[in-house]
Amino acid sequence: MIKVAVNGYGTIGKRVADAVSAQPDMEIVGVSKTRPSAEAVIAGKRGYPLYIADISKKADFESAGIAIAGSVEEMIQAADIVVDATPGGIGAKNRELYEKYGKMAIWQGGEAHDVAGFSFSSSCNFDDAKGRTFARVVSCNTTGLCRIIKLADDAFGVEKVRATMVRRGADPGDSKRGPVDAIVLNPVTIPSHHGPDLQTVLPEIDIVTTALVVPTTFMHMHILQMDLKETGDRDKILEMIKNHSRIGLIKGFTGIKSTAGLKEYASDLGRPRSDLWESCVFEDSVSIVDDKELYLFQAIHQEADVVVENVDCIRAMAGDDITAAESIALTDRSLNFEAI
Numbered sequence: 310m311i312k313v314a315v316n317g318y319g320t321i322g323k324r325v326a327d328a329v330s331a332q333p334d335m336e337i338v339g340v341s342k343t344r345p346s347a348e349a350v351i352a353g354k355r356g357y358p359l360y361i362a363d364i365s366k367k368a369d370f371e372s373a374g375i376a377i378a379g380s381v382e383e384m385i386q387a388a389d390i391v392v393d394a395t396p397g398g399i400g401a402k403n404r405e406l407y408e409k410y411g412k413m414a415i416w417q418g419g420e421a422h423d424v425a426g427f428s429f430s431s432s433c434n435f436d437d438a439k440g441r442t443f444a445r446v447v448s449c450n451t452t453g454l455c456r457i458i459k460l461a462d463d464a465f466g467v468e469k470v471r472a473t474m475v476r477r478g479a480d481p482g483d484s485k486r487g488p489v490d491a492i493v494l495n496p497v498t499i500p501s502h503h504g505p506d507l508q509t510v511l512p513e514i515d516i517v518t519t520a521l522v523v524p525t526t527f528m529h530m531h532i533l534q535m536d537l538k539e540t541g542d543r544d545k546i547l548e549m550i551k552n553h554s555r556i557g558l559i560k561g562f563t564g565i566k567s568t569a570g571l572k573e574y575a576s577d578l579g580r581p582r583s584d585l586w587e588s589c590v591f592e593d594s595v596s597i598v599d600d601k602e603l604y605l606f607q608a609i610h611q612e613a614d615v616v617v618e619n620v621d622c623i624r625a626m627a628g629d630d631i632t633a634a635e636s637i638a639l640t641d642r643s644l645n646f647e648a649i
């Protein structure tokens with residue numbers, strides 16, 4: 310069993326912990342919080358040993374009736390590998406702790422590529438993670454870009470990509486962030502970080518991305534255009550999407566044309582937390598113009614798509630020598646996840 314610690318039990322960390330627990334070859338040895346909170350209570354109910362970053366806060370947890378297993382340093386020592394899901398910028402500061410105890414670590418997209426020197430996407434570079442001590446799973450939007458661009462590149466070759474990310478303003482449980490009534494250019498400069506981030510995984514792709522933020526909480530929406538090297542074939546692309554375990558195809562007959570519709574669908578499917586681990590490509594949007602221009606819309610559930618990627622990354626770094634396809638299949642099967 311691969312012993313996994315999740316440092317930072319928040320939006321991403323709590324999902325990674327549940328996904329790891331569902332795997333037959335992994336176990337959670339601890340999760341961490343900085344302060345007593347509802348999520349700390351849930352960690353206890355799930356049976357995850359709870360560790361705290363600042364052990365001097367132990368009394369705060371105990372007076373709230375929350376049992377503490379020890380300090381984050383103790384948690385790291387108990388693990389084979391640490392998934393760092395602390396807020397962006399904090400993870401990089403934790404690197405010296407992982408080095409101190411000689412532990413493997415995986416960071417999230419809020420950290421720069423340099424934190425690990427290697428950025429990961431299950432569909433693109435699973436084998437390159439093998440034997441590494443450190444890796445970073447690219448951000449939710451970049452994960453969505455990696456999946457579909459790799460698929461198109463494998464089928465027709467991708468000459469260049471131009472994409473706009475319409476980003477959610479805050480996660481559903483986050484009442485502190487906005488915007489409430491604005492469309493914010495984020496960033497106002499071009500490109501956004503997503504293009505250069507994608508190139509940390511697929512360096513040969515010519516890509517320019519732009520991004521803005523709107524007052525919604527569930528999912529980002531991508532407007533994607535790719536110039537193909539060879540003449541595109543819509544039916545072939547749709548077939549490849551149908552066969553891709555991490556890309557779902559939203560059929561026209563469903564009537565789903567929005568993130569709201571997807572939220573309802575995920576909920577009706579009985580997905581935990583309404584999570585959509587797959588990218589959601591709208592079938593009716595998939596279009597070939599002038600033979601070689603491919604257009605599509607895809608929605609990306611920001612809280613979910615990177616979760617399954619973290620599980621694969623753990624397996625690539627700390628598990629038996631298996632292929633990407635085998636790991637992806639095992640991860641998904643263990644979660645009862647079949648792309649829509």
Ligand SMILES: NC(=O)C1=CN([C@@H]2O[C@H](COP(=O)(O)OP(=O)(O)OC[C@H]3O[C@@H](n4cnc5c(N)ncnc54)[C@H](OP(=O)(O)O)[C@@H]3O)[C@@H](O)[C@H]2O)C=CC1
Nearest residue numbers: 317318319320321342343344362394395397417419449611
């Ligand atoms: N949310 C999203 O949509 C996505 C986020 N990411 C990336 O994932 C990472 C985590 O983001 P997210 O889950 O949203 O963040 P959250 O703020 O939801 O969760 C972060 C967690 O880290 C804990 N924490 C804070 N400081 C420390 C510390 N020093 N040691 C241990 N734990 C700490 C917090 O605990 P406490 O509350 O007790 O302080 C909190 O539970 C970021 O890099 C982000 O960019 C990637 C894809 C999507």
Ligand SMILES: O=C(OP(=O)(O)O)[C@H](O)COP(=O)(O)O
Nearest residue numbers: 418419448449450451476478611
């Ligand atoms: O990784 C994410 O977005 P990103 O791919 O746009 O960086 C998550 O949605 C977190 O984004 P945030 O930095 O707006 O919290």
